[in-house]
Amino acid sequence: MKKIMFVGSVGVGKTTLTQRLKGLELNYYKTQAIQFYDAIIDTPGEFLQHRKYYNALTVTAAEADVIGLLVSVVDTMQTFPQGFSSLFTKPVVGVITKIDMAEDDSKIDRARQQLKQAGALQIFEISAVENKGIAALEEYLREE
Ligand SMILES: Nc1nc2c(ncn2[C@@H]2O[C@H](COP(=O)(O)OP(=O)(O)OP(=O)(O)O)[C@@H](O)[C@H]2O)c(=O)[nH]1
Numbered sequence: 001m002k003k004i005m006f007v008g009s010v011g012v013g014k015t016t017l018t019q020r021l022k023g024l025e026l027n028y029y030k031t032q033a034i035q036f037y038d039a040i041i042d043t044p045g046e047f048l049q050h051r052k053y054y055n056a057l058t059v060t061a062a063e064a065d066v067i068g069l070l071v072s073v074v075d076t077m078q079t080f081p082q083g084f085s086s087l088f089t090k091p092v093v094g095v096i097t098k099i100d101m102a103e104d105d106s107k108i109d110r111a112r113q114q115l116k117q118a119g120a121l122q123i124f125e126i127s128a129v130e131n132k133g134i135a136a137l138e139e140y141l142r143e144e
């Protein structure tokens with residue numbers, strides 16, 4: 001199992017996805033600090049939104065096998081700087097969240113473009129709430 005570290009803006013769905021992957025009940029709580037689990041590291045959105053925390057992200061990334069960058073279909077603002085993946089020495093994948101909220105494919109395409117510009121190679125489309133696309137991500141994390 002690969003250990004993945006989730007990075008993305010406040011409310012993008014990192015904790016909800018973590019709960020879904022761990023088979024827990026979906027319960028909202030605000031992430032206040034980096035949370036370490038067996039195969040997942042869940043970070044607070046503030047760590048992306050304030051550059052002073054980048055160092056904490058890169059240091060913590062040393063404990064992960066892969067970095068997962070999250071963008072939701074309802075995000076209209078750019079959340080990742082171009083080439084954000086170069087902060088990390090680990091492979092970087094993208095996760096498009098909340099696809100249940102996409103009125104049309106253009107919203108998914110917009111998120112995909114942003115993740116590509118951030119440097120994500122492989123991109124997954126998921127809805128943690130509706131349990132869509134989770135199996136494909138799990139499969140990727142299970143691959144050696
Ligand atoms: N419709 C829908 N809502 C979702 C989905 N995933 C998360 N949400 C909602 O989005 C809100 C924020 O989700 P979180 O998982 O707490 O977001 P986060 O990225 O952990 O946020 P921070 O901890 O603040 O950085 C919650 O109200 C979730 O229920 C999804 O797949 N679909």
Ligand SMILES: [Mg+2]
Pocket residue numbers: 014015016029030031042043044045
């Ligand atoms: Mg959270």
